[in-house]
Amino acid sequence: MLRVLLGIAFGWVIWKVLSGIIRMLAVEPEAPDPDDVVPTEEHFRCIVCGSEATVTLRSATEAVAPRHCREEMQQA
Ligand SMILES: [Zn+2]
Numbered sequence: 001m002l003r004v005l006l007g008i009a010f011g012w013v014i015w016k017v018l019s020g021i022i023r024m025l026a027v028e029p030e031a032p033d034p035d036d037v038v039p040t041e042e043h044f045r046c047i048v049c050g051s052e053a054t055v056t057l058r059s060a061t062e063a064v065a066p067r068h069c070r071e072e073m074q075q076a
Pocket of ligand 1: 046
């Protein structure tokens, strides 16, 4: 009887953890506020592969360089 109760409790814990992870992954990020986006003209280059990108709009509150090849791109 104890083994059955432990099995049910263990199954319930696994169910709660997995459903919480799936619920966390299913949440869509909020759309950016149009007032927090400003026009810009910034050129970036990947230090690993040499790819280049041009940013024409960026966040007014959070100025973070884009990432490529898992590294932050450098301003060109
Ligand atoms: Zn790259």
